[in-house]
Amino acid sequence: MIISNCRRIVGGTGEGKTLVTMQPINFLAMVNAKTGTITDSLHELHDKSLRGSVLILPYAIGSSVGAYAIYSLKEYGNAPSAVVCSKVDITTASGCALAEIPVVDLPDGTPISILKQGLKARVEADARRIVVEFS
Amino acid sequence: MELARDEEKALDGKYDEALASAYRILVAIGEATDAQKLVPVKWAHISGVNYNTIGDGGMRFLEKFSTTAKVAVKTTINPMGYDRSKPEDISPSFQERQENIASSYERMGATASFTCTPYEVFDLPQKGTAVSFAESNAAVFSNSLLGLKTNKESALSALASSVTGKTPLSDLRLEEARSPKISIETDFDFRTELDYGLLGYFAGKSVKDSCVALNSISGLDTIQAKALCAAIGTSGSCGMFTFGGKSKEKILFGKKEAQSVMDELSTADDADIITLGSPQLGMNELGLLAKLTEFKKFTKRCIVFCSRAIYNDAIKIGLASKIEKSGADFRCDSCTCLTPYVTKDKYDAVITNSVKGAYYLSKSNKVKVALKDIKTIAEEYTQ
Numbered sequence: 001m002i003i004s005n006c007r008r009i010v011g012g013t014g015e016g017k018t019l020v021t022m023q024p025i026n027f028l029a030m031v032n033a034k035t036g037t038i039t040d041s042l043h044e045l046h047d048k049s050l051r052g053s054v055l056i057l058p059y060a061i062g063s064s065v066g067a068y069a070i071y072s073l074k075e076y077g078n079a080p081s082a083v084v085c086s087k088v089d090i091t092t093a094s095g096c097a098l099a100e101i102p103v104v105d106l107p108d109g110t111p112i113s114i115l116k117q118g119l120k121a122r123v124e125a126d127a128r129r130i131v132v133e134f135s
Numbered sequence: 136m137e138l139a140r141d142e143e144k145a146l147d148g149k150y151d152e153a154l155a156s157a158y159r160i161l162v163a164i165g166e167a168t169d170a171q172k173l174v175p176v177k178w179a180h181i182s183g184v185n186y187n188t189i190g191d192g193g194m195r196f197l198e199k200f201s202t203t204a205k206v207a208v209k210t211t212i213n214p215m216g217y218d219r220s221k222p223e224d225i226s227p228s229f230q231e232r233q234e235n236i237a238s239s240y241e242r243m244g245a246t247a248s249f250t251c252t253p254y255e256v257f258d259l260p261q262k263g264t265a266v267s268f269a270e271s272n273a274a275v276f277s278n279s280l281l282g283l284k285t286n287k288e289s290a291l292s293a294l295a296s297s298v299t300g301k302t303p304l305s306d307l308r309l310e311e312a313r314s315p316k317i318s319i320e321t322d323f324d325f326r327t328e329l330d331y332g333l334l335g336y337f338a339g340k341s342v343k344d345s346c347v348a349l350n351s352i353s354g355l356d357t358i359q360a361k362a363l364c365a366a367i368g369t370s371g372s373c374g375m376f377t378f379g380g381k382s383k384e385k386i387l388f389g390k391k392e393a394q395s396v397m398d399e400l401s402t403a404d405d406a407d408i409i410t411l412g413s414p415q416l417g418m419n420e421l422g423l424l425a426k427l428t429e430f431k432k433f434t435k436r437c438i439v440f441c442s443r444a445i446y447n448d449a450i451k452i453g454l455a456s457k458i459e460k461s462g463a464d465f466r467c468d469s470c471t472c473l474t475p476y477v478t479k480d481k482y483d484a485v486i487t488n489s490v491k492g493a494y495y496l497s498k499s500n501k502v503k504v505a506l507k508d509i510k511t512i513a514e515e516y517t518q
Contacts, residue, residue, distance in 0.1 A: 009166045010159075029498040033192060061371065063495075064269040065188040067291040072192030088167045089372060094291035097163035098156055098196075105167075 003114070004129040005107045006084075009093050012102035014082030015122035018132070019053035020115050021045050026062030027069035027091065036078025054121045054130075055080035056112060059089040070095025082123035084130060086112055104128065136165035136303065137172050145299070153204035157295035161303060164292050170303030176285075177260055178209045179297035180253050182269035183290035184240065185216040186233045187473040187499070194232055197239035200294075206244040207300035211253045213270050214415065214440075214470040221466060229475055245297070249468035250442035252361070254281060255417040267302050269293035271368025272361065272414045272491065278346075278375035280360060284308050287345070287374030307345050307374050318348035318382040322389040327508035328362040331355065332490030333396045334388055335366025339373045341386050347373050348380035357419045358509075365414050365491040400493040401506035406484035409433070409512060411463075412440030413471035413492035420509075421449050421458060427513035428461035434516050435486070437463040440470045461517060473499045488512060 023044055025031065030040040036051040050073060060066055070092065073079040082102045085092060096103045102125040106112070115121075115132065122131045138146065138158075146158040161173060183189045189197075216233050217225045241247055250256050251270045254277055260266070262282030268274040269288040277283040286306045288296070296302045306312050319338050325331060338347050347367075355363065367373050411424070416439060424439070439458065441449070446467045449455040455465065466476060471492035477485055477500055484503035485496050493504040507515070 007166065010163045026498075028188065029495075033190065059372075063188070064182045064271060064288060064293070065290045067289040068183050068189040068193040068196075071196060071291075072190055075192040075195070090164050090167065090286065090292055091289045093163040093167040094160045094289045094295070097160045098291055100159075103163070 001132040002129055003106065003110065003132070006104035006128045006130060008125045008128050009088050009103040009105060010096045010101060011125045012100065013122065013124050014054065014102045015120070016052045016054045016081040018056055018115055018117060018119045018121050019045065019048060019050065019080070020056045020112060020117050022058065022112055024058050024061040027060055027066035027095065028063040031069055031073065033069055033072035033076050033078060036073060036076065049078070050080045051078045053080045054082045054084065054123055056084040056115050058086045058112065060091045064091065066091040067095035067098070070101070071099045074099035074101065084123060104130065136162060136170050142173060151203045153200045154298060157204070157298045160291050160295040161299065161301060165303035165305065168303055168305035170305035172304055173301040174265060174304045174308070175300055176208060176265045176267045176296050176302050178266040179293050180211045180213070180266070180268040180270055180273055181240070181245065181290065181293045181297060182213045184213045184236060184249065185473055186229060186236055187216055187475060189236070191232070194236050197236060201239040201242040204243050204298045206297050208297060210245040210297040211248040211250070211257065212240050212245050213251050214249045215468055216475050218466045218468050225475055243298070248442065248444070250415055250444065251470055252414045252417060252442065256442055256444045265302065265308060267293045267296035272365035274374050275364035275368045275376065276360065278307055279364065279377065285374070287368065287372060312345050313375060315346045315348035315377055315380045315382050316344055317342050317384045317386065318350050318380060319388050320385050321349065321351045322387060323393060327510065328358045329488050329490070329506060329508040330393065331359045331363040332366040333393045335363040336370045336396050336400070336490050337388050337392050338376065339367040339370035342371065342373050345373060346375040346377065348377045348382050350379050352378060357417060358423065361414050362490065365489065369491045369494050397506065400490060400497065401504060402497060403484035403503035403505040406482065406486045406503070406505050407435060408477065408482050409435055409437040409486045409516060410440065410471045410477065410492060411437065411488065411509070413489040415445065415470055416441045417445055418448060421445070421454050423509065425454055425457040427510060428458065428463070428517050431461055431517035433462040434518055438476060439463050439465050441465065441467060443467040471496065477502060486512060486516070
């Protein structure tokens with residue numbers, strides 16, 4: 001499957017297994033940069049590792065400092081390979097820009113649920129598309 | 136987004152890597168918010184100063200960034216983790232890392248303000264002035280009550296604006312986003328600053344837009360306004376409110392909604408320590424605290440967080456000593472949020488009047504919280 005006409009937020013290409021959540025993420029309060037895992041027991045990705053994933057989320061919430069948490073994930077080698085949002089926020093955009101993690105927004109009206117968990121995917125931000133389950 | 140030639144060159148790294156990374160951040164935010172161009176800002180206020188918020192990764196980044204980056208506009212910074220004049224209880228390794236972060240900001244040329252209430256410490260620019268405030272309570276306060284224009288910035292977007300003097304022209308910087316499309320109808324007998332905090336948290340959580348109208352609210356005093364703005368900024372992406380406004384969609388805030396916020400954030404009935412100050416207390420609040428505790432002593436440890444500038448003013452007029460007589464203890468340059476003064480191994484729970492403080496104490500410091508308004512705190516815990 002190819003999802004085209006995405007919005008390019010941070011350029012580049014990244015690939016990995018899809019890690020999909022319908023719940024927003026608070027990168028400051030819910031993520032441990034040193035382990036790369038989601039620490040909030042109430043979040044549906046609790047205990048899941050972000051490392052090397054294609055992270056698909058609605059958007060980030062919470063503190064303005066969350067951008068540093070994204071950068072720290074990269075510093076510790078635990079960052080996602082690429083990020084896909086339904087509507088990207090300033091925290092995700094700025095954190096990923098500094099960490100050089102490719103980011104795209106899904107085209108308007110495309111639900112997150114179109115992407116399934118654990119599939120091989122490649123985000124080609126400059127080509128504004130996501131290629132899923134390629135070989 | 137269109138860049139000017141000079142901006143394009145900076146983005147390509149023709150000047151230096153720090154400036155290039157700042158432009159990368161601005162371009163990403165510009166793309167995210169559909170901006171057409173960059174516009175100048177007059178003042179940047181940066182978050183990400185407390186070591187507990189940015190950690191080693193952030194510390195190392197700033198150390199490198201500040202070797203070449205210099206502020207291009209007036210730049211002030213958020214509270215750090217501790218009060219240098221009262222380092223007891225703070226581990227040497229925390230102090231060392233905190234000082235490393237503070238010196239990086241100072242090397243860049245930022246003013247070592249260590250305040251989350253820059254609007255109470257510095258002279259204010261004219262209405263309509265474009266600023267870039269990463270501290271969310273300051274962003275909401277400035278947009279809603281001072282007529283300044285800022286988005287609800289991230290720590291990195293305000294840093295990028297500080298060294299470039301620019302920001303993408305989008306969202307709350309445009310008139311369209313400053314007209315609310317959703318309003319909160321209030322059916323509630325607001326009595327205390329805590330009540331306004333509950334409303335703010337509910338509004339921020341319920342509204343995904345950048346601006347919300349609050350109906351039937353008027354005559355806020357500074358203490359109530361700060362509580363409201365801080366809470367709006369904590370729970371969502373909203374960066375501004377208006378007093379009333381025509382909007383199609385309406386959401387009700389009544390007793391039930393207030394109680395649901397209390398149920399979420401107030402997780403204890405009592406505790407062994409009181410913290411006041413998120414946002415840091417201003418002169419009004421210190422005056423009130425002195426009045427409420429006159430001739431009385433706190434029965435529990437009480438920490439009062441405020442900026443060094445406000446503390447110095449309070450000393451001059453004898454206000455600081457009045458409060459200290461009640462047994463309350465000042466901590467300057469720091470704040471309740473992610474404070475290393477309150478750790479889980481020392482305290483199970485904390486009493487505070489701050490909804491924002493309650494959120495971070497519970498999520499980040501992992502302690503329980505008893506939320507009470509300042510008058511109730513003074514009544515129950517002094518004699």
